[in-house]
Amino acid sequence: MDLELKGKRVVVTGGTRGIGRAIAEAFADEGAVVAVCARNIEQVDETVGVLLDKSGFAFGQAVDIADGPRLKGFVQAAAEAMGGLDILVSNASALVNGNTEETWKAMFDVDIMGAVRSFEVARPHLEKAAQANGDACFLIVSSISAAETDRPDAYGAMKAAQIHFAKGVARENAPRKIRCNVVAPGTVFFEGGVWGNVKESAPGFFEQMIKRNPTGRMATPQEIAAAAVFLASPRSAFTTGINMVVDGAISRRANF
Structure with a gap:
């Protein structure tokens, strides 16, 4: 299927590792030009080099997403460098759990x-x-943690807030033909990621999480990216305001 993404201009925040990196590369593989940001300039430069080889153009900056003026400056600079913007992917996350004031602030920011x-x-x-x-x-990358909890936790609560925000954006901007969708992954494994680190530090708990999923495994970043890129593409032009759960059926709730 042609996703009609050739020549589209895409910004991916947190686009140098894991899901964000997979999304950026998937867009480039479809012929889009991509701009990425992350805090680590070495990772940004390496990612830009890969994207450049794939599509012939790429743009990147080192950005702390919590720095509002810096983030806004990056998005504006990326749009100018690419000659416009067709797709924005908000993927960056503080990736912290807990119920402390610091945790809530980090996830909010x-x-x-x-x-x-x-x-x-x-x-x-x-x-x-x-x-x-x-x-x-x-497009916003949220988490299945938005729907399930055992205790007060900033991560899940802020991921749920993203979904609520996205629905409002979708309804308000539908007349302007700007869509807004969410992808909510379940457990995703890659070396150096959250579950990659858990596998190294707590292999018993890691195996428990593997067994919880009916598929008997965790997702790859590329599997999440495939869903994200399809939802963002013109092929999904009538799909807006949805939260697509991509979790291998680890969650028990039915979405309506």
């Missing part, structure tokens, strides 16, 4: 305000692209 601020800057560019081409998309 990165996961919520990162999405809010990046869309604020991207919106006029997305609207212009939608007017020209009939479709533009804002």
Whole structure:
């Protein structure tokens, strides 16, 4: 299937490792040009090099997502460098669990305000692209943790807030042909990631989590990326305001 992404201009926050990196590469493989940001400049430079080889153009900056002016500056600079913006992917996460004030603030600053601020800057560019081409998309990477909890936890609560925010964005911007969707992964394994580290430090718990999933395994970043890229593509032009759970059926709830 042609996803009609050739020449599309894409920004991916937190795009140098794991799911974000897989999303950036998947877009580039489809012929899109991609801009990424992350805190580590070496990882940004390496990722830009890979994307450049795939699509002939790439842009990147070192950005702390919690730094509002810096994040906004990156999105604006990326749109200018690419000559516009068709798709924004808010993937960056503080990735912290707990019920301390510091944990809540970290998740709010990165996961919520990162999405809010990046869309604020991207919106006029997305609207212009939608007017020209009939479709533009804002995609947020959330988590199945938004739906399940055993205790007060900033991570799950802020991931749930992302889904609520996305629905509002989708409804408000539908007349402008700007879509907004969410992908909510379950457990995702890659070396150096959260579950990669758990496998090394707590192999017993890791095996318990493997057994919890009916598929008997965890997702790869590329499997999450495939869902994200499809939802963001013009092939999904009538799909907006949804939360696509990609968890191998580890969760028990039914979405309606």
